[in-house]
Amino acid sequence: MKMLDDNPSNPALISHYFGALKPKIIFYLPSAPIIPKNWLPxxxxxxxxxIHANGNHWRKxxxxxxxxxxxxFSDWRKVQPNLFxxxxxxxxPLAIVIVNDSYENADNLARDPDIAHIICGKNTSSRFMFNKIVLAQHLSLNEKQAIQYHSSVFLTPYLDYRQFPNKLIELLRPMLHQTD
Known part of the structure; x- marks a missing residue:
């Protein structure tokens, strides 16, 4: 597993990084999964x-x-084993990043429009401090199931079916696949 503490740019902010070395989408999550012994992403x-080590939560x-x-979309089951x-x-190509504490330079996420930054859930979003950009655009099903965004930065519900149902996935997918 590639750990971002090997990356000199932000070693204290990120505890885990796994996925593509050149991702087009980065998912930011608040807590790390249990990493199985001798696990290779x-x-x-x-x-x-x-999934076996972490149960239903990480399966979702x-x-x-x-x-x-x-x-x-119909191939998601076939794609899942090869995500990393x-x-x-x-x-x-995607990566998952586990964010430790405060990410004070969150405005920097919007600098590379070729990478979609998906900040998952309120717990994770509370760790990001946006000073210059405002996530003023919305995709929503209702008040609780909404996505705020600006450019390539998306503040989404946590990745759980109750908060992020298929209907919300259907709203976000076209935006992520614009440059496929």
Missing amino acids: TSEQAIAQL IMVIISKLVCKE QQSCTEHI
């Missing part, structure tokens, strides 16, 4: 091992991510 069994996370990044592969033509 590029292994064909990586997702299954992660991986299902929602699969549905968001797969190029053909470095080169897969069936889905958009």
